[in-house]
Amino acid sequence: MPEIEAAKLKEIYTTMVRIRFFEERAIKEYRTKGLPGFVHPSIGQEAIPSAVCAFLREDDYVISTHRGHGDIIAKGARLDRMMAELFAKETGYCRGKGGSMHIAAVDLNILGATGIVGDGIPIASGVALACKMKNLDRVVVAFFGDGATNSGAFHEGIGLAAVWNLPVLFVCQNNQYQQSTPTRDYTRLSDLSDRAKAHGIPGITVDGNDAIAVAEVAREAIENARKGRGPIFIVANTYRTGGHHMGDPGTSYRTKEEVEEWKKRDPIKRLRDQVVQNKVATESELDEIENTTMRELDEAVEFAIESPEPKVEEALEDIYYTAG
């Protein structure tokens, strides 16, 4: 396989920075402005969606989860409309009806994010079925966490994609914890990708904090799926450096040492070092990416603050589609 080209690496780096900064800013806004609801940050996991989505076409599809900001940003969602959704505003992607856990952008083929762990998996298979029936060479990516791999929806959804040979990448962002329960307490498997064997499809494990490694796996898997070679189950090992959600400091069920150990493997710092060492980009180019993203986020927050709230009557809109 050829190396991942420089432009792609820069693109992946940019996406990772956008995700990290978006979530850091979202946390800050929640803390200082008392926004409604709660968010589930994916800080530490950014390499996975960034590297996978870098090889998707615009017409490919993504389905995400409650911890989905990263997946959605990686597929191209606008930060201002995402921020507006977190602020529960009319200009948010879901017009304030979905919130952090349900952001969709159908015009970008981001088909939604589910608050029910595992539920996106059979839906992704259905999207892929439609693509196959319509002879479209599109690929579907279902992102989910390791906790989802015990759910019935996981097995049912993958089973269907397997038996119908559908173009889906089932991408597990294995952050080592099902909320607070470590992997060893909910499965006897030491390698989650072994679950693929039960369905007769390939399963592969990759270092999810190594963007280049994820990129190599994703590029090949997407190409295979597009060529009609069927689904794959990818387990990308990573770590959520924060808690389950903002209300969880993430300290009661894991040690400080463990968290610090994983922070040393920060995927953004790692890619930055690789990119600079290999002269793909200079430090100042990368700094500029970060500065640009900061400015974009300032604007996104301003947009969200200035946007109107939905009218209360809108609560009863869009329950059903009505023509006209």
Add this chain to the structure above:
Amino acid sequence: MRELTYREAVREALREEMKRDPSVFLMGEEIAEYGGSYKVTQGLVDEFGHDRVRNTPLAEASIAGAALGAAIVGMRPVAEIMYIDFSFIAADQIINQIAKLRYMTGGMVKVPLVIRTQGGGGVAAGPHHSQSLEAIYAHIPGLIVVMPSNAYDVKGLLKSSIREDNPVIFIEHKKLYGEAGEVPEEEYLVPLGKGEVKRQGKDITVVTYSRCVIRTLTVAEELKKDGIELEVVDPRTLKPLDEDVILSSVKKTGKAMVVYEAVRTGGFGAEIAAMIAEKAFDYLDAPVKRVAALDSPIPFNPRLEDYILPNEEKIKAAAFELMGK
């Protein structure tokens, strides 16, 4: 006019809509060569092939979830859940995803899909193959719930459901599949959300749906000799409910009874009774009566099952009671 069974009418609706629209396809357990548990889809695989008549794994959550996925990107799936009892395995997808996806995306997607299933007792199928669960789905905003009582309605309503841009839970009754009725050769649709007066009468409004319509019509003929005229109103669609057809009948007769096969507590008949009480209280001469199944799982023993389910005797007794006889 030509007669078709309810089963044939469902099949004809599927066939016509599949011919009309290439995005319509069927998926479900044993629906291809086997023709479905009640032989509704028999022969369709020969006509349309396995691409459009898809046998699925025995995994209801994936049937519903995949139907949703296909629907939001331009297909019109008709997913069969073999028994409504099995729909609980798919209920998470139906209730949390199918019913809500449009809403939670702020109206970004349409969800044009039909879940075809069948329920009801009367064949000694026991507790896991006999339930009437419509109230659970009618309770969920975002879903349409249809329960046709005869061959004409089932065809026209299914065709409308397949063309509908919202998710439809289409509940057939296993004891109706063999019932024949007039079905015209030419194409027609029965609109969703429109009920029909199946029999005119001046004394009691009986609101009923699915198989209980047939039972009630039988009773209505028998009660003629007792000088009681039942007006039988079949809403056909439970959600949205045609309140007007019910209320205008109640305002005429001044007495109302709801007959349904689900267990009494929390059944959809309770919703109809409450609606009548709220909107036509001043017209009522007596409290609204409910005739429903007793609050029990459906037993296997046919005598026990008959004891639990509503039947002609129970409907008749309720009518006499309402008339003070």
